[in-house]
Amino acid sequence: MLEIRNLVVKIADEDKQILNGLNLTVNDGEVAAIMGPNGSGKSTLSYVIAGKEDYEVLDGEILLNGENVLEMEADARAAAGIFLAFQYPLEIPGVATMTFLKAAMNAQRKARGEDELLTPDFIKRVNAAADALSIDKAMLRRPLNVGFSGGEKKRMEILQMALLSPSMCILDETDSGLDIDALRIVAEGVNALRDKSRGFLVITHYQRLLDHIVPDTVHVMSKGKIVKTGGKELALELEKSGYASYGEAA
Amino acid sequence: MSVITPLKTAAEQALSAQFAAAKAELPGALTVRKLREDAFAGFEAKGLPHRRLETWRYTDLRSLLREAAPLAGAAAVTTGVHGRLAALKLDGARLVLIDGVFVPELSTLEGLPEGLEVHSLADALVSGREDIARVLSGPGVASDDSGLMLNTALMRDGVFIEIAAGIELAQPVAIVSLASGDAERAIFHRSVVLAGEGVKATIVEISEGAGRAASQINGAIVFETGDESDVQHVRLVTRHVPETVQVQSLLATVGAQAKFESFALVCNAGTLRQQYFVRYAGEHTEIGLRGVNLLGGTEHSDVTLVMDHEVPNGTSREMFKSIIGGEGTGVFQGKVIVRQHAQKTDGSMKSNALLLNDGATMFNKPELEIFADDVVCGHGATVAQIDGEQLFYLMARGLPRAQAEALVLQAFAGEAVEFVQDEALRDLVMAEVEAWLGAREASSVVSAV
Numbered sequence: 078m079l080e081i082r083n084l085v086v087k088i089a090d091e092d093k094q095i096l097n098g099l100n101l102t103v104n105d106g107e108v109a110a111i112m113g114p115n116g117s118g119k120s121t122l123s124y125v126i127a128g129k130e131d132y133e134v135l136d137g138e139i140l141l142n143g144e145n146v147l148e149m150e151a152d153a154r155a156a157a158g159i160f161l162a163f164q165y166p167l168e169i170p171g172v173a174t175m176t177f178l179k180a181a182m183n184a185q186r187k188a189r190g191e192d193e194l195l196t197p198d199f200i201k202r203v204n205a206a207a208d209a210l211s212i213d214k215a216m217l218r219r220p221l222n223v224g225f226s227g228g229e230k231k232r233m234e235i236l237q238m239a240l241l242s243p244s245m246c247i248l249d250e251t252d253s254g255l256d257i258d259a260l261r262i263v264a265e266g267v268n269a270l271r272d273k274s275r276g277f278l279v280i281t282h283y284q285r286l287l288d289h290i291v292p293d294t295v296h297v298m299s300k301g302k303i304v305k306t307g308g309k310e311l312a313l314e315l316e317k318s319g320y321a322s323y324g325e326a327a
Numbered sequence: 328m329s330v331i332t333p334l335k336t337a338a339e340q341a342l343s344a345q346f347a348a349a350k351a352e353l354p355g356a357l358t359v360r361k362l363r364e365d366a367f368a369g370f371e372a373k374g375l376p377h378r379r380l381e382t383w384r385y386t387d388l389r390s391l392l393r394e395a396a397p398l399a400g401a402a403a404v405t406t407g408v409h410g411r412l413a414a415l416k417l418d419g420a421r422l423v424l425i426d427g428v429f430v431p432e433l434s435t436l437e438g439l440p441e442g443l444e445v446h447s448l449a450d451a452l453v454s455g456r457e458d459i460a461r462v463l464s465g466p467g468v469a470s471d472d473s474g475l476m477l478n479t480a481l482m483r484d485g486v487f488i489e490i491a492a493g494i495e496l497a498q499p500v501a502i503v504s505l506a507s508g509d510a511e512r513a514i515f516h517r518s519v520v521l522a523g524e525g526v527k528a529t530i531v532e533i534s535e536g537a538g539r540a541a542s543q544i545n546g547a548i549v550f551e552t553g554d555e556s557d558v559q560h561v562r563l564v565t566r567h568v569p570e571t572v573q574v575q576s577l578l579a580t581v582g583a584q585a586k587f588e589s590f591a592l593v594c595n596a597g598t599l600r601q602q603y604f605v606r607y608a609g610e611h612t613e614i615g616l617r618g619v620n621l622l623g624g625t626e627h628s629d630v631t632l633v634m635d636h637e638v639p640n641g642t643s644r645e646m647f648k649s650i651i652g653g654e655g656t657g658v659f660q661g662k663v664i665v666r667q668h669a670q671k672t673d674g675s676m677k678s679n680a681l682l683l684n685d686g687a688t689m690f691n692k693p694e695l696e697i698f699a700d701d702v703v704c705g706h707g708a709t710v711a712q713i714d715g716e717q718l719f720y721l722m723a724r725g726l727p728r729a730q731a732e733a734l735v736l737q738a739f740a741g742e743a744v745e746f747v748q749d750e751a752l753r754d755l756v757m758a759e760v761e762a763w764l765g766a767r768e769a770s771s772v773v774s775a776v
Binding site: 150152 | 725
């Protein structure tokens, strides 16, 4: 379970405050969507949860299963179960995708005091996950995300999510840059991971993604706060009325 | 304008005395003796290279060499030397220099492939062969370098390799040069590789320290490669004590429709100047110089190169990657000369450095001197830090900071290492890179605790 209490965040080297006392709870097994206009702080929220250093937390706490994660570095948060699917996955030239996947899986296992994966077991898991997401094996041999299309990068994010098996998945604008087919594949990948022990925080501009990943709750974010919470019908309502009534133009 | 002749330093005076005392016993027939005398006269006129010379601006050898160590006269085959030789994982022929002196007993001279001939440089210098002066001199652009002049004057030994036309060597030939380090010594060695037409070969050059005393090393390797040859040179400079001061010169004259590539890995090398003087002797030739410099402590690594496109249709590629921590200093000075008739020259020069902390320094100085009007030449020089976005991405997947950094750095170095064609050698180089990064990762974990 993820609980965020009165979170106040600014950009580290600037005076600009982005999150202004945000409260949010995502229960195990819940798919929560956050919708909001550009600049409302959605991506910042995802980065702060994952542990990016460019921000300064002025107040509040982020609890994962009751434990405050704010003092942890990004790698420790990942090992604790937080996974951020990036809006713009980074290209890392020279690092083979398979090398990276194995390093990530084993680093998390090590942090949790588990044995490293043996290579045959690792390969079996990767192949199974890649098949489920229609990822070409040739892609796995290439340097991480280098030369991948937008859709391929997003599928690779979901592949990592499947392999790392986190308890709290944050998807930051996963629908951006995807065509209809890619969107369907990615959404199916996410849906396959839905589980009563796993929470999801799905950040998006558009209702479209939520047709495929149907949320339990929808939160509206504006000016660094959650301003309205409802069921999935709230997303449909927003699609019609826009964000204007929440004090910001779309 | 008045010409300033600085007073001789203690080291310069000592070198003059050493040359006067040693010249009678240094090997060489009459032509070679004259070459030595002329070179030393040239050196005396210029003195040790210093920072007011543009080509030595960032590596002031005059102030670095406070004292000239005694000349190494013989190979000190210590237990350290035996240990290093036993630990080296190299396929193929192994030619061993200890303190700059060729040691046949430690070399693998039996069963050399047909067409490969190996002599000691000392033997070649006294053999009276007619081409010796030309071979030793190398490209014209090297002629006024006083570091090289000192090598010509004082070179004691090395290996002289001849590969007959048409020969393709299946395995690399390695020149393993160890400084015994049982006492402070000045080591002057030179090796020559003459590769005939159509030769395909890989020459490995290893420079390592095997003891605790710091050496002053001045090494040179001369390549003359024939038309349609394909020669790759792979150099590893490592395991030297930090106080080591070393100059390594590479001189290459490359024939037509040929390929010549050199790659150098530098780590734990103390103070090192690598200088390359390369001349295109024929058209449609492709030359690549690449390297990786891994620096920490107060290490200093200078790569200075001159590519002389004398003829049309030449291609040159340079790529040097530097990773600098501690108070390390990296230097890259690359000069590509395209002479008036060298039309259709295609040149690309890159030097990329990553600085790991505030105390690290990189000097980048790429230069193009183009006198022809139909050429494609470019250069790129960057100095940056590890990309924080890449680091966050890897850490968000669970990689601890040190491991994430090591992965990014390994990939950065790997881009140049990829050009080592021989797979076993490439693995050897990459293993050295990984060991260096691993040691850094371990020390950063300790300091974090």
